[in-house]
Amino acid sequence: MDGSERTMAEGKENDENTTRSYNFNSNGRPIRVYADGIYDLFHYGHARSLEQAKKLFPNTYLLVGCCNDETTHKYKGKTVLNEEERYESLRHCRWVDEVIPDATWVITQEFLDKHQIDYVAHDSLPYADASGSAKDVYEYVKSIGKFIETKRTEGISTSDIIMRILKDYNEYVMRNLSRGYTRKQLGLSYVKEKRLRVNMGLKKLQEQVKKGQEKVGEKATSFIVPLLCLISMG
Incomplete structure (x- = not known):
C-alpha cells in the first residue's frame, strides 16, 4: 500500500470512528453542527474533516464558518485565496449545508445562540488564540460539553501544498x-x-x-x- 492509499484508508477508518453516541433530539430536527477554519487552497483533508462532521449524527445540518481576510491575516497570516474564493470553495463541498462568512475567531455563547449551534466539530489540538481572549479558541465550547473531536488527515495541508510549490x-x-x-x-x-x-x-x-x-x-x-x-x- 503506497502513501496515498494508506492516507485514504486511515481517513476512512477515522470516519467510522467519528460517529459517536451524543444526545440528540428525537423530534426529527436536524442536529446543527458547526465547523470552522480558514480553508485556504481547499483540499481533500478539509473535505474529509467536513465529511466527519456531517456524519456525526443520522440527521446533521452542517454549518461551516470561514474567517474573512482581515481577521485571518491579523491572527494567522497571508492566504493564497481571498475570502470570497474561500467561501465559494466551501459552497461547492458536498458535505456543507450552509457557509457562514466573516466567522468569529473565538466561539462564544452569543455566536452559538445566534446560529442555533448544538455542537462544534474540530480536531482536538489546542489552537492558541492569537487575539489574547483565551489559551484555546475552542476552550469555551469544550468547557460546556459541546465540542466533538474530528480527526486530521495526515500528509496533506495548505502549508504542505505551498511548500511543494516553493520547492x-x-x-x-x-x-x-x-x-x-x-x-x-x-x-x-x-x-x-x-x-x-x-x-x-x-x-x-x-x-x-x-x-x-x-x-x-x-x-x-x-x-x-x-x-x-x-x-x-x-
Missing part, C-alpha cells in the same frame, strides 16, 4: 512564463527572468544530450553484440 519554484515560474504570463505578473525582475530562461534552456540541452548519448549507446550495443558473437564462433 520547485523555478520550474513553476517557467511553466507560467511559457503559458503567456509576464514577468511583471510573476513579480520577476528583468535579470531574474533572463537567468531563469538561460537555466531552463541549459537544462533542456542537458536532457537532449543525455537522450542522444542513450541512443548512441543503444546503437553501439546493437553493433558490438553480434560482432562479439562472430568472434567467439571463429
Whole structure:
C-alpha cells in the first residue's frame, strides 16, 4: 500500500470512528453542527474533516464558518485565496449545508445562540488564540460539553501544498512564463527572468544530450553484440 492509499484508508477508518453516541433530539430536527477554519487552497483533508462532521449524527445540518481576510491575516497570516474564493470553495463541498462568512475567531455563547449551534466539530489540538481572549479558541465550547473531536488527515495541508510549490519554484515560474504570463505578473525582475530562461534552456540541452548519448549507446550495443558473437564462433 503506497502513501496515498494508506492516507485514504486511515481517513476512512477515522470516519467510522467519528460517529459517536451524543444526545440528540428525537423530534426529527436536524442536529446543527458547526465547523470552522480558514480553508485556504481547499483540499481533500478539509473535505474529509467536513465529511466527519456531517456524519456525526443520522440527521446533521452542517454549518461551516470561514474567517474573512482581515481577521485571518491579523491572527494567522497571508492566504493564497481571498475570502470570497474561500467561501465559494466551501459552497461547492458536498458535505456543507450552509457557509457562514466573516466567522468569529473565538466561539462564544452569543455566536452559538445566534446560529442555533448544538455542537462544534474540530480536531482536538489546542489552537492558541492569537487575539489574547483565551489559551484555546475552542476552550469555551469544550468547557460546556459541546465540542466533538474530528480527526486530521495526515500528509496533506495548505502549508504542505505551498511548500511543494516553493520547492520547485523555478520550474513553476517557467511553466507560467511559457503559458503567456509576464514577468511583471510573476513579480520577476528583468535579470531574474533572463537567468531563469538561460537555466531552463541549459537544462533542456542537458536532457537532449543525455537522450542522444542513450541512443548512441543503444546503437553501439546493437553493433558490438553480434560482432562479439562472430568472434567467439571463429
